[in-house]
Amino acid sequence: MHPHKTEIMNTENIKVKINDYINAVDQVKKARQQWQSKTKSLIKDTLETVKNLSNLGWFVDINDQKINHETVCLAFNDQPSDISYNPNSVYNKLNGKKENLINYGGSLNLSFLNNGRILAWVSYPYIPGIIEKSDIKVLHSFDIDKIDEQTIVQQIELFLDEMIKWKKNEKGEWQKVGFKFGQIDDSQTIKTKQTQSQKSNKKKKM
Numbered sequence: 001m002h003p004h005k006t007e008i009m010n011t012e013n014i015k016v017k018i019n020d021y022i023n024a025v026d027q028v029k030k031a032r033q034q035w036q037s038k039t040k041s042l043i044k045d046t047l048e049t050v051k052n053l054s055n056l057g058w059f060v061d062i063n064d065q066k067i068n069h070e071t072v073c074l075a076f077n078d079q080p081s082d083i084s085y086n087p088n089s090v091y092n093k094l095n096g097k098k099e100n101l102i103n104y105g106g107s108l109n110l111s112f113l114n115n116g117r118i119l120a121w122v123s124y125p126y127i128p129g130i131i132e133k134s135d136i137k138v139l140h141s142f143d144i145d146k147i148d149e150q151t152i153v154q155q156i157e158l159f160l161d162e163m164i165k166w167k168k169n170e171k172g173e174w175q176k177v178g179f180k181f182g183q184i185d186d187s188q189t190i191k192t193k194q195t196q197s198q199k200s201n202k203k204k205k206m
Contacts, residue, residue, distance in 0.1 A: 028116040032068045036068070040070060040112070042148075047060045047072065047152070050074070050156050056076070059075060060074055061073050069112060071110065071111040075108075075123075076105025076163070078102055078104050079103055081101045081102060083130060101128065102127070102128070104133075106124050106166065109123060110155065116144060117143060118147055119140075119142075122137045139155055
């Protein structure tokens with residue numbers, strides 16, 4: 001009988017992966033230091049510079065609820081949409097609708113991620129009851145070393161392109177136009193409510 005041979009365990013690949021893991025942790029740590037010491041303020045200052053080029057009703061802000069997970073944004077103010085409920089409409093009177101509809105502004109966001117990268121993404125405007133809130137659009141993901149003023153400016157250009165498309169409705173989104181598919185129209189609703197109101201008044205008189 002041959003004596004049992006003990007195989008030598010090969011751990012070279014494990015050692016390589018351990019080293020890769022240590023390097024990954026170190027890179028994220030360095031990225032977080034760079035984010036706090038330089039990149040976050042660079043993004044904010046660049047957005048402020050562009051904002052001051054024109055009074056478009058936009059502002060720069062930082063969502064700093066979580067350290068090392070902040071988002072710097074350039075956003076349009078929420079404002080009246082110039083679409084309002086007609087106070088003379090019978091339907092609006094019956095339903096108590098009389099306010100202006102608000103246009104909630106879109107925003108360009110540059111977020112520092114858990115892996116040390118920066119994500120540029122767009123949040124679209126919306127008008128409740130007219131154009132509903134849509135999904136965000138990711139523009140790019142960057143290594144923190146790749147972020148400079150020109151890169152930020154390029155993201156602002158892409159953001160403005162998306163806002164222009166939204167204004168022109170080039171995204172092809174359906175808008176609500178006073179009725180809901182699959183339901184009775186407003187004129188039927190009005191007649192029904194008027195009939196109910198008349199019946200109620202007759203009962204009161206009896």
